[in-house]
Amino acid sequence: MSVLPYLLASWLLVIGLYGIVSSRNLIHLTVCVSVCQSATYVLLLAIGYKEHGTAPVFADVPTSRRTVDPVVQSLTLTDIVVAVAVSALLLSLALKAHDHHGSLDPAEMADLQG
């Protein structure tokens, strides 16, 4: 199935969005945001993959070897690190929300209701 990785990325994004919308807990919601983000990693790496391609590192393979795309890999690797920091920020926001409302359930936060 040549479109399977792309469908996986779409599925991760949609299921992550479902988690965000239906969440009853801000910590759970932060995890769902991470699931959405991982959809982008799967999509990027899938687009850059070449059949029988090796890693684009030429320390001990000749430059003539067929390799996968390095650009999408670098996008993914920096974003994984940054995503952890962003999750930490979201969790600290969840702590602040708990201070104000005494709960982590978005439904119990009157000013978040819409």
Place this chain on the structure above:
Amino acid sequence: MTRTMRLALFGVSVAGFAALLVWGVADLPPFGHYPGPYGDVIVKLSVPQRHMANAVTAVVFDYRGFDTMGEELLLFAAAASVALLLRERREHEVEDIVEPVRSDAISAVGVLAAIVTLVVGLDVVAHGFITPGGGFQGGVILAASVIFLFLCVDYRRYAKVGASTHTEPIEAFGAGGYVALGIAALATGLGFLQNFAELGVPGRLSSGGSAILVNWCSALAVSGGFLVIFGEYLQENMAERHGRRKLG
């Protein structure tokens, strides 16, 4: 809006969104048939043009170093925001009220683990232009080596490196150094963040030119940023446990 209504609304809109997504990805080139051209160009150029064996790191710190600066500053902003948000909740810094690890065996292995992790981290950063690795991955490992001290030894030893008075300058120096290197390239008459140093022999530790410095700056920024975040949550946890929280 009730929960049922919200989910029903979501169901309708996500069905449309999913249909668009599937329609969109169906026209992508089939998996395994990357069409190029950017990746292929970089793969052909990174060794002859930039003397970097690892094309991925060549993209991160040289070809697209400017984009990575954005990522770096994003990390900086996230760590600074965590510190801002959490510090406001505490009366003051809490210190050495965490019980030290009582087992000598665990402490000894912990120190060993911290040293080994530190060396592995430095190795991963240093070889970023040769083998898989670089400032981002290595920076995370470097931060982990300091956290080992807290987990296996005691808070006092951990705080010698991990206290916010140390980790903040590390992070700031890394992020600031990254930008400063971009300006230094401007000063030599090149473009922002363009490589201005001797490129060295591909496959050697000295290869990479001025991107080596960019690599190390990002290692400092990443490890400093992670330690700032870890330190803030640690303080939060201790303040919570010992009731030194501001009320309301």
